[in-house]
Structures are given as C-alpha cells and as structure tokens.
Amino acid sequence: MAAVTSHDEQTQPSSPIQSTGGLDPKTVAVKAGRPPNEPDQPLNPPLVLASTYVAGGELEYGRYGNPTWQALETAVGELEGGQALSFASGMAAVSTLLGLVAPGEKVVAARHCYLGTLHQLAGLEQRGAITAVLVDIDDTEQVVAALDDDVALLWIESPTNPALEVADIPALCSAAHDHGIKVVVDNTFATPMLQRPLSMGADIVLHSATKYISGHTDVLVGIIVTNDDEVLAAVDERRRSLGALPGAFDAWLALRGLRTMPLRVERAQQNARELARRLSEHQAVERVRYPGFGGIVSIDVRGGAAGADKVTSSTSIWVNTTSLGGVESTFERRRRWSSESPTIPEGLIRLSVGVEDVDDLWADLSTALDGVSAQQP
Ligand SMILES: *Cc1c(COP(=O)(O)O)cnc(C)c1O
Numbered sequence: 041m042a043a044v045t046s047h048d049e050q051t052q053p054s055s056p057i058q059s060t061g062g063l064d065p066k067t068v069a070v071k072a073g074r075p076p077n078e079p080d081q082p083l084n085p086p087l088v089l090a091s092t093y094v095a096g097g098e099l100e101y102g103r104y105g106n107p108t109w110q111a112l113e114t115a116v117g118e119l120e121g122g123q124a125l126s127f128a129s130g131m132a133a134v135s136t137l138l139g140l141v142a143p144g145e146k147v148v149a150a151r152h153c154y155l156g157t158l159h160q161l162a163g164l165e166q167r168g169a170i171t172a173v174l175v176d177i178d179d180t181e182q183v184v185a186a187l188d189d190d191v192a193l194l195w196i197e198s199p200t201n202p203a204l205e206v207a208d209i210p211a212l213c214s215a216a217h218d219h220g221i222k223v224v225v226d227n228t229f230a231t232p233m234l235q236r237p238l239s240m241g242a243d244i245v246l247h248s249a250t251k252y253i254s255g256h257t258d259v260l261v262g263i264i265v266t267n268d269d270e271v272l273a274a275v276d277e278r279r280r281s282l283g284a285l286p287g288a289f290d291a292w293l294a295l296r297g298l299r300t301m302p303l304r305v306e307r308a309q310q311n312a313r314e315l316a317r318r319l320s321e322h323q324a325v326e327r328v329r330y331p332g333f334g335g336i337v338s339i340d341v342r343g344g345a346a347g348a349d350k351v352t353s354s355t356s357i358w359v360n361t362t363s364l365g366g367v368e369s370t371f372e373r374r375r376r377w378s379s380e381s382p383t384i385p386e387g388l389i390r391l392s393v394g395v396e397d398v399d400d401l402w403a404d405l406s407t408a409l410d411g412v413s414a415q416q417p
Contacts, residue, residue: 065119065233066302073115073295085111087292104280108288112295113263116253119232120245120265123272125279126291130228130248131156132284133262137224137246139282140274141170141192148186149195150177152203153226154248155379157195177212178205184215191219196242197226198235202338202374202390203383204329213241222271228252228365233305234333243268251365252335254297255304261286261294304367304395308335311369311401312393318402324351324412326387335393336364338374345386347412348373352389354408357400364392369401 063071075081091102099105109126117124127133134157141147141164149161151174161172175183177196187194194216198207209225216223224244225237231252237245247253249261266272279285286294316330316337324347327340341348352360352373359370362377371391374380393401 068118069115069233069302070299072118073111073113085292085295087288089288103283103285106285106288106291108295109286109291112249112261112286112291112298115295115298116232116247116249116263117265119236120227121236121238122245122265122267124263124265125272125275126249126286126294127262127264127279127284128286128290129260130154130246130250130262131160132282133246133248133264134226135160136275136278136282136284137193137244137264138164138170139278140271143169144171145192146171146173146188146190147193147195148173148175148183148191148221150197150200150205150207151175151383152177152200152205152381153195153197154201154228155377155381157197157226158381159379161195176205177207180208180211183207183212187215187219187221189219191216191221194221194223195226196223196237197229199229199331199334199336201229202329202336202388204229204331204336204338206331209235209237209240209242213243217241222268229334229336231301231305231334233302234309238265238267244271249294249298251363252305252308253301253365254294255301255365255367256293256297257363257366257368259290259293259297261290305335307395308393309333311335311395311398312337312391314398315391315393315402315405318406319409322406322409322413324409337391337393339389339391340385341387341389341409341412343387343412345373345375348387348389349376350412351405351408354411355404357396357404358391358408364390366392367395369394369396 088107093099113124164170165172173186175186196207213223222243225242226246228248228251245265247263249263312335319325320328324342325339329338361370375386
C-alpha cells in the first residue's frame with residue numbers, strides 16, 4: 041500500500057469521550073462514546089453542527105474532525121477493538137482504502153463481495169491503476185494460491201453478499217501476512233456482535249454502518265477500524281483530502297442506532313435461524329443459504345426469475361427493496377440488478393430478516409411461496 045504522505049495538519053484529535061475497556065460488547069454498545077458521567081453533562085453526545093472551530097485547539101475545521109463523529113468512532117472502535125474513522129457511506133470508506141493501493145499493485149478480493157466494491161475494483165483496473173484478482177473466498181486453498189509478494193491487499197467479505205459464503209479469516213490472514221499483505225474484512229453482514237476480524241488477525245475492518253450498526257434504514261455512514269498506525273494516519277489524511285466525511289446528524293443517528301444493535305442483531309439472528317429451518321421444508325424453495333449466524337438468508341426459489349418476482353410482489357410485511365440490516369424485514373431478487381454476478385441464480389432472493397414476530401414473518405412469506413408451489417407443481 042502507498043506510504044503515508046506527510047501532512048502538515050494534525051491527525052485525529054484526542055477525544056473527550058469516555059472509554060469502556062474490558063466490558064462485554066452488549067455493555068460497550070450502550071456505554072461507549074458518551075460524555076463524562078458528571079453533573080449537568082448530557083447522557084448523549086450533543087449533535088455538533090459546525091463547519092469550523094475557533095483556532096488554537098485540535099479540531100480546527102469541519103473536514104478534519106467533529107465531536108459527534110468522535111462519539112460514534114469511539115463506540116465502533118471499542119466494539120471492533122481498534123481505532124475507528126467514520127465516512128459519508130460504506131462506499132466512501134471502500135474508495136478511501138482502495139485509493140491507498142499504489143499503482144501496479146494487486147488486490148485479491150472475494151468474487152461475491154459487495155457490488156459497489158467490485159465496481160470500484162473494475163474501474164481502477166480499467167484505468168490501469170491496479171490489478172484485481174477475484175477468488176472464491178470460502179475456498180481457502182484457492183485464495184492462498186492467489187497471494188504473492190505483488191499483492192498489496194486481500195479484500196475479504198464474510199459472509200458474502202448474497203451467496204453467504206464464509207471465509208476462514210484466521211487462516212487467510214496468516215497466509216496474507218507471510219507475504220506482507222494487508223487484510224481488510226468487510227464486516228457489514230456479521231457486525232462486531234458476531235465477528236471481530238481484528239482479533240482474528242485482520243489489519244483493517246470496514247463497515248457500511250448504513251446497515252446493522254445504524255439499523256433503522258434512515259442514514260448512510262461508513263466506518264474503517266484499524267490498529268495499524270500507518271494505515272490509520274493514511275486513511276485519516278485521505279478522508280480529509282477527499283472530504284468523504286459523514287454529516288454530523290448522520291453520525292449521531294448511527295450512534296443512536298448502535299445502542300440497540302446487540303438486541304436487534306440477536307433477534308434478527310434468532311428469527312433468521314428459525315426461518316431458514318422452515319424455508320428448507322417449503323416445496324417452493326430449492327435451496328436455502330444460511331451460514332448459521334447473522335440475519336441474512338438467501339433462498340433459491342423454484343421457477344427462476346418469474347417465481348422469485350411473484351414472491352417479492354405478494355407479501356404485506358416483507359418489503360421488496362434493496363439494502364439490509366434494518367429493524368424491518370426486507371427482501372429482493374438480486375438478479376433484478378443487471379450488475380449482479382451471473383454466478384448468482386436468477387431466482388435467488390436475499391432476505392434481510394428483521395425483528396418482527398417470527399410467526400407473522402413466516403405466515404406472510406410462506407403464503408407468498410405457496411403461490412409459487414401452486415404454479416410450479
Ligand atoms: C451496503 C454495503 C456496502 C456499501 O455501503 P454504503 O453505505 O451503501 O455505501 C459495502 N459493503 C457491504 C457488505 C454492504 O452491504
């Protein structure tokens with residue numbers, strides 16, 4: 041990766057927000073990133089709307105820092121076990137990281153990683169900036185064989201979207217480190233409640249906090265977390281120069297959502313497990329993909345695109361929409377996007393299981409699936 045460019049501006053200023061070292065993640069999610077526990081302090085971090093600050097301190101200008109971002113960054117950083125920086129969106133975080141890859145270097149990435157990430161990799165490759173090598177991330181041997189000393193970055197997403205393949209993160213990190221390769225894990229699907237990649241050997245964790253971290257489908261925010269000081273400084277410098285920063289209100293909403301993430305993820309996972317079990321017994325479902333954890337389930341519906349479209353247009357609780365990780369149950373047929381990988385079946389529906397009552401969810405979904413079974417004996 042590119043060397044850290046020296047910069048006359050200071051790095052991220054120190055934060056007045058409290059730390060909660062050593063506590064359970066469920067407690068950290070509630071406690072981290074709050075003002076000091078002192079008389080007249082608000083319980084919640086204030087929403088600071090400022091494009092600039094009085095000179096002489098650490099913040100200086102609205103593109104370099106904001107106390108509301110810092111509160112969110114403290115909380116996510118403590119949950120992931122590193123230092124966090126927040127961004128305008130998950131994709132702003134992705135482009136910030138990919139922008140650190142030096143010309144001519146290689147990136148090895150999951151074939152089924154987020155479409156926006158694949159799009160950026162393809163664009164960089166077209167311009168001759170990098171070489172992208174796509175691999176099946178659940179095939180450890182294949183990934184390890186693609187690693188060599190010309191690779192700068194291994195881009196893991198696990199589980200993948202929407203095939204839900206799971207990578208052997210510790211094995212891949214150790215193989216990558218043998219070649220001096222930095223490892224990024226896009227941890228959006230698993231969340232830090234279920235998977236902490238830094239503790240598994242990864243160098244960098246990335247989130248679309250748009251999804252489970254904020255959890256209410258009302259904001260776009262991205263996060264990068266790392267313990268590598270060089271990467272942190274380079275990412276901070278690039279965020280400042282690109283201006284890829286979150287709005288203060290967006291960061292505030294993401295932190296407000298994060299407080300209930302442990303409860304939301306626990307319920308979504310419980311619902312997803314039960315629905316995966318029931319779906320595997322439904323005759324309109326050819327295949328259920330569920331990695332055993334998390335709130336995302338993908339199903340291959342009988343009758344291909346037509347069968348799947350019939351299901352996604354026949355429900356009243358489940359909403360046909362893209363994105364995931366909100367309190368509400370949503371789903372979509374992924375191949376309705378022309379950019380979706382042709383290795384994803386036409387009839388695959390990705391379900392983002394919400395926190396509603398599981399029997400209500402099943403009644404709505406199974407009725408829609410019954411319509412397909414009736415058509416496709
Ligand atoms: C949504 C998503 C992104 C991109 O995040 P945005 O906030 O939409 O920019 C990246 N990775 C994964 C796994 C995602 O689901």
